[in-house]
Amino acid sequence: MARIIVVTSGKGGVGKTTTSAAIAMGLAKAGHKTAVIDFDVGLRNLDLILGCERRVVYDFINVINGEASLNQALIRDKNCHLLYILPASQTRDKDALTQEGVGRVLDELSKEFDYVVCDSPAGIEKGANLALYFADDAFVVTNPEISSVRDSDRMLGILSSKSRRAERNEEPIKEYLLLTRYDSDRVRQGEMLGLDDVQEILSLELLGIIPESKSVLSASNAGIPVILDEKSEAGQAYADVVARYLGEKRPHRFIDGKQGFLRRLFGGRK
């Protein structure tokens, strides 16, 4: 049985797709057969980040509608033979997703794969709800910024109440925090929320801090997941995230500025 991971955030543009691509690649590189699904039906992006957009024939919706088999739609990654991509449909919208259909596809994937990574769309509507519904683990991607933290908090509420695990009263989804686009200089200057500020609100297990890095954009444009750029800080940070998720103990890097914005504004707690 595969472990189903949802990469989610509520807010858009925080790095969900970048994260999905990176951790799916990381898990595959670590020897686990991994599938990554783009749930952003209508705004297909994951295939671009993974550099396989020109090989998309069938998509997630085709599989749900029975117009193509899973094996026809899955695209094997060029860089790692254990990574497969199930792209979203660009011509349809989120209404084409059904809970029954998504469940069927995930069931089928679960038989063959070790990990299934679900790249959630932004928002808290159907696409996002279905991406998290079947999850075992959730990577909550948050930027050190107050609206992103608020949206993540909202998402955590949904994770704990609207998932299949919640509905069946099973063990809750394991929630992890991924702080992305972190700029320790700006944190130090009080322009950005620090890790402490974010954790004061979310209090989640921290899987990693991904520093703001130019390499993320260039990797995206080149269609190569940033985790493969071993020289970049962001690539290393994602490698740490995957290792920690798989149970390895690694100290957190890229934090530096501990003096956060809120703390500076309101003074420390007594």
Place this chain on the structure above:
Amino acid sequence: MLNTSSVLEFKSGTFFAPILVLFKHDIVAIEEALQEKISLAPEFFKDSPLVIDLRELNKQNQDLDVVQIIQMLRRIGFFPVGLRGGNEQQNRQARALSIPIDTVREQGNSIIIGDTPKQEITSQLSSQPEIPVTQSADPVAAPPTDSAATTLITQPVRSGQRIYASGDLIILSQVSAGAEIMAEGNIHVYNTLRGRALAGVHGNTAARIFCFDLQAELISIAGDYKTSEDLTKQTYKNPVQIYLQNHALIIKEIA
């Protein structure tokens, strides 16, 4: 220590009984509806004490023969133990049958759930005495505790979630900004309170809010409220209790 020399002792206590709220005076229809409820949960209703509530009925000026209803209830296995909301004649009839009259509070620990009947329902009675934890947005699992007493929440209350307790509400985790917690009784938050907290929502002016770390967006007791703008520096981020005094919200640090 038990005083074994005396014959008896008075203690204060509460005795819980379901309240049967009637919406129609048709005894046959009431009996039918009750039999249906009994068939759903025979164990729960077996020999159950029952308080009859006639307020709705009398609001609609529907007269009901109390003697008949009490006889019917006894016949199908209930023990009527009280009457509320009756008119003078009904109260007299009840007293004659040794049924006490409850004339006091407007709000009791009623276990009746649901709205006034839009369909052909003559009586409404919940099948189990659980607290209706109304959660409109994203419900947090709130295990119903003993009768209408206290709701205990151990998980964080996240932004967008709403929790309603018909009695007291105790929360051990943080309450995020954008979350809303409401109780008819007191609210205790043994953690950071960032969301909105409304105690005494049915007008209980004696209700209080206690919290370990006050950073709330809004606090309200029985409709009197303050927003975070009105919270002073002294109490912000401190353990406080909040109560009403002469229609003014008092926020007081708990030393």
